[in-house]
Amino acid sequence: MAETHSLQDMRQQAAIAAKVFLQRDYTNGTVCQFQTKFPSELETRIDKQQFEETVRTLNNLYAEAEKLGSQSYIEGCLACLTAYTIFLCMETHYEKVLKKIAKYIQEQNDKIYAPRGLLLTDPIERGLRVIEVTIFEDRSLTR
């Protein structure tokens, strides 16, 4: 297995080798879910279980954001009664979960993906269409 690299090393030798895109999974409708199929380009870089665990956690977080439960109904009804002006001052449940997702992705990048020369891009920066995984060229391994 590759030796771990610090972020400083990554930066100095960072050159993008490839990008892999995980597309959305629409079998359950328009809710935000990503395909958990393990891309073949990542086989040499990361453990399949690990990667699928990350994607599954992300899917669960997005499901939590879009969940139709009592909290979302109360928020919706309250918003309707105030002519939706509370959206201007209050952070919605969805936005709170998006912040949680951003933190999770950063944490996963720091702990698991950056040491292996990979980088996960937060799907919100790609319009919730794809999870972009950037594969960096690992020059120290080729020596």
Place this chain on the structure above:
Amino acid sequence: MKNCEYQQIDPQALPTPTPTPPPHHGSEGDKKEEPRRPRRKWEVFPGKNRFFCGGRIIVARQSGVLPLTLGLILVTSGLFFIFDCPFLVKHLTSCIPVIGGVLFVFVVITLLQTSFTDPGILPRATPDEAADIEKQIDNTGNTSYRPPPRTKEVVINQQVVKLKYCFTCKMFRPPRTSHCSLCDNCVERFDHHCPWVGNCVGKRNYRFFYTFIVSLSFLTAFIFGCVTTHLALRAQGGKGLVFALQESPGSAVELVICFFSVWSILGLSGFHTYLVSSNLTTNEDIKGSWSGKSGEDVTNPYSHRNIFINCCSVLCGPMPPSLIDRRGFLPADESAQTGGADIEVPALATKSEINVCTQGTKGLLESATLPPLLSTSCPQGKPQTAHTCPDSSPAVNSDPSPELSVSCGARHAASSPGDASPSRHSKACSKKSKRAALHIPNPAFDIPVSPTSPDAASFAPLH
């Protein structure tokens, strides 16, 4: 810089006027003196939208008849409060202006929210994503000169749904997404493009739109009722309607406006209540996607099979975020400033963190590599050549990238037919036919591809 006494400044000796603030960072001494104001993403937005208040407010390129809608509402309500309320307060109850006021506030606020909110625009695919999708399509093994049909089938709740490829946005459209040719954007859960509010109605602003038309129908019916009561009371005692109208001429105007609009607005509210309760969009209803007209047993796969849950999910569901990040800063500017010196990178990255992104890891890595967004604003350039990009982009305001220039050029070419249709709509729509106009919002939306594709006509039969 040449030192001149101020009385003798020769205009020809003046350099290009640029404000030069005191240098903050010593490391920027060898870079351009000209401060590069960090540009926000709305300034290079590829769709046909206009932005105000620094990107906080978004409207379609053509505001349609929004000023007319707003004007009619303000004039009618104004006349109501001036002419009818005093009389009715005196003869009936003082609740009337209160109820009228609440309804009026609701109507105006929801109208403005519908018009100024991002309807659920999907940002266009980055070049890397587009290349990845193209690669998959070409691998289907079709060897003829004609590209294979760009549709993908998915099964959603036991229904087969075809996802179409959008040539403008370079991605497969998610289910229920449609490309609005007036705004040149793919909009999620696209309902229709409403000229009366001057914006598309989609996933994010459908609840505002619904509240707007429902409260407007209440307001119109309320004003109509109050004006009728007012005139009836004035005409009592054998004085006659003409006498009443002469006493209160404003009421005549209100009567005419309300009489002609209440039927269409009530009808529209009824239609949209039906759509909400069956979790349909106007687009799907008009196309008959789930009505089984083709003879097959098709049902709406998105419906929760329960009217109450359908209504709650459409109107009270979680509010999705805006995906286009209008006020985010373009990372292109940061990359232009960092130039080629690797040593400078960590210092600049940490200081300019706030301008790039909030994730520290990504900020460090992306400042050293070519961020995806940079490649959309500059020709496939390494960071060393990024200097040329900011020079060209201010000059070419609406055409920031060579890659986008193809679609931009075609968009400008296509804008004349696109411009014709909404003006045709607004001229053809009188108050009486308002409902018809809203139901047939934009004949162009049926065409799933933009004019940039030569195969656009060949894909029409697919749906």
